[in-house]
Amino acid sequence: MNKRLINFRPIARVVSVLLLIIGALMLTGMPFSYYFGESMLPLLYAGLTTIGAAGLLFLVPRAPRGSLPQPSDLTIRKREGYLIVALSWTAMVTFGMLPYLYSGMLPNVADALFETVSGMTTTGASTLSDIEIQPRGLLYWRSLTQWIGGMGIIVLTVAIFPLLGIGGIELFAAEAPGPTSDKLHPRISETAKRLWFIYVGLTLLLGVLMYVMGLSGYDAINHSLTTMATGGFSVYNGSAGVFPPRIQYLITIFMFLAGVNYTVLYLSIKMRWSEVWQSDELKAYIGLVIVLSLFFTARVWYITGNPLEQSFRESVFQVVSLITTTGFVTADYTSWAPSLTMICFVLLFLGACAGSTSGGIKIIRNLVFLKNSYLEFRRIVHPQAIIPLRLNGQIVPGRIITHIFNFLLLYLILFVFGSVVLSVLGLDFMTAIGAMATSLGNVGPGIGEVGPVDNFSWLSAPVKLVLCFVMIIGRLELFTVLVLFTPYFWRLN
Amino acid sequence: MNKRLINFRPIARVVSVLLLIIGALMLTGMPFSYYFGESMLPLLYAGLTTIGAAGLLFLVPRAPRGSLPQPSDLTIRKREGYLIVALSWTAMVTFGMLPYLYSGMLPNVADALFETVSGMTTTGASTLSDIEIQPRGLLYWRSLTQWIGGMGIIVLTVAIFPLLGIGGIELFAAEAPGPTSDKLHPRISETAKRLWFIYVGLTLLLGVLMYVMGLSGYDAINHSLTTMATGGFSVYNGSAGVFPPRIQYLITIFMFLAGVNYTVLYLSIKMRWSEVWQSDELKAYIGLVIVLSLFFTARVWYITGNPLEQSFRESVFQVVSLITTTGFVTADYTSWAPSLTMICFVLLFLGACAGSTSGGIKIIRNLVFLKNSYLEFRRIVHPQAIIPLRLNGQIVPGRIITHIFNFLLLYLILFVFGSVVLSVLGLDFMTAIGAMATSLGNVGPGIGEVGPVDNFSWLSAPVKLVLCFVMIIGRLELFTVLVLFTPYFWRLN
């Protein structure tokens, strides 16, 4: 009997369960449609279609006995892991765009796909040039796509990425199975549940606080969903800029929390402060936010002549929004000064803590790289000495450093290559690098013609499709997607 | 007796000899001044000052017996190696700017220093807004600074960088002493002489060919000096664009040759073709030039509507000029199309072959990175397999790959950090990244307001000084300079 490379049954099971959840979540938008006097049919039909597809997938038969290298026909191995991630995301965006298509809100497939990918990857770039005229039920679904995406990222970080061992993930994954194990760890699902609980809890807390502090229930629900997902979709054209200062401060705090590693958040809730404070990444994150906020405040205050409070609020909001890759906007950061535009552009790459829903490179990788670069000078002066890199008080193995370097350089080469592709497709220099950086980092707003006060609706369909692919690559830590395009993946040995 | 960290006598000896040579070379400009009816005094005084300084340095006394860790008081060890490089370059630019200051051609120290650093580092960025009105004797000195810089780079690559073991240099240095040795290899000076011979020979050949093909003797000398140095200074405001097509093709060929590893050039002269063809870097270099030239030709022909020959000539000239980091200009490459501007910007980083006088990252490092990234995918699919990286048919040790990764990432972080600094100093986004990329890569022209038809004269003095530092850091392979600013270097252990 022929050996099979891939066991499709567990993949189909996972995708099926996922579509079932997504279909059910679509239906939760119907009360909003009803409340605001809009048609409930697009969400109903989209939800039923998705649930129907879930049912069909459940029918995928088991592989013939003995044709697979693994013991049980539902065991997930590395290869299946990659495909689960890729196919799950493909299924999520394919069915996720149905409400936009059915309702005619975004009748064009390129636009509907872009909006859905931008949602599910928690990017938050939009093809809607006027958000406020859209049906409220569908805008709720749009916000929900980000929250679903955020939830997906948490389970990926806890359960899938460590199994695949990419990008030095061992450094920050909670209870990672380690590079030798090839199967899902039984405790993983426990961890994932715990972190989901925090994610859901913080979303609820933020929603309630927003409502108490004066937002309508609808606004509170939408913006708590997209804040905790570090997504950045808003139901207003003016993004978070339309809210009163107290809400902007509230959002700033929760964006910051959403950028913290969920394992660290869990330790904080358990009051295990000494362990919390061992995280070098957390310290760097806090330090970076403080330093950048103060620098921005001083510059913005000086340049704009606005009141100090406003300068501080806009500065800290924008710094936290960009570093957590949320992408909410309360001020046009490209209008302040060239130096601040430049720093904001750099922030599109950084990312917040690994193990959060933020995108970009993540602080821990930048930290490893910077520390190692500094140590490299010491190694140059003392070539015979063994000078290890320590993080959180522990030595980081050279293997992981190499993985991180590979990740960083691949990130940069993708950025460069993508920018060239976008410019060949007709974008000007600033817009090309802005769109590429913000898509790869899952931030949302960029620079140039896709800046904080612009949107992505005017781009051509090919550009939108390229950016969709880029957003997914960025969200899935590069290697997860790209490995599928190498011949190695599809060979039995 | 106190142990000394650094033995200054051999350093002083090297710098002294260097200044002697530079002073003597200054005097060679006097015949041009005489011929063109200009004052010979600036070059005479500058030459004598430099030679005088050389004499003074010769008087540095030997260190007290037993105070040094090395056997002979003229032995050069790692620490002295770094200081020799840094102090030699400092001395070269300090005395190299005297002709500009004495003559009043560039009365401002920031301008004179910038022009000299730009020359000695073979960058070719200029603070002269009108070159053609300048004294011809001094313009000859200006061209000569690039040729001296190029000669310096060859000896550094052969003799000093391998000793310091930075940036994965072991991969391409001819007869490198290896990382364990701590002293200069006796055969090194033989190799250096051989390569200098090629450098001098090609310069003479190009000069003669230019003269035979119709340039004046003065033009032929200046442009052969700056072509072989991959420098890019011209005595015309229109750069090489003022020359007839046949001269532009000639320059293209010699720019290309100047970008080849000198060891490979040596093997070619010896007709050892099988060894030449083993160089993966050479193959990549040739392939890259061909592919980019054809792509540019097609786009430029289509966009500008110029004749095919002109489109081809301008394209291949600009591609070779940028990839070899020469920086001659025959067409405004930022006016063609956004996509070509983008690619030209990327070319500011690439560099040609290591072991040539070209700047930038160098093809071999890009090659190692790209190959390793590709192999990383194979490693992800087969985590247990040992998958080595091969270059020129040989396995590259992991240690060297790490050095190269460190170099690449440090290069990029310097670019980002420098761009931020320049934007804080007031440059707009495009100009900041253009000036930073072209200075770090020792190319010459950039994008934005320092593009191919602009110059650097309008920049403020602080910006010029930052760029001087950046040009030197880039020219000296980053670590050589930066290590001096770490505490490790100045501690005995």
Ligand SMILES: [K+]
């Ligand atoms: K986002």
Ligand SMILES: [K+]
């Ligand atoms: K140059």
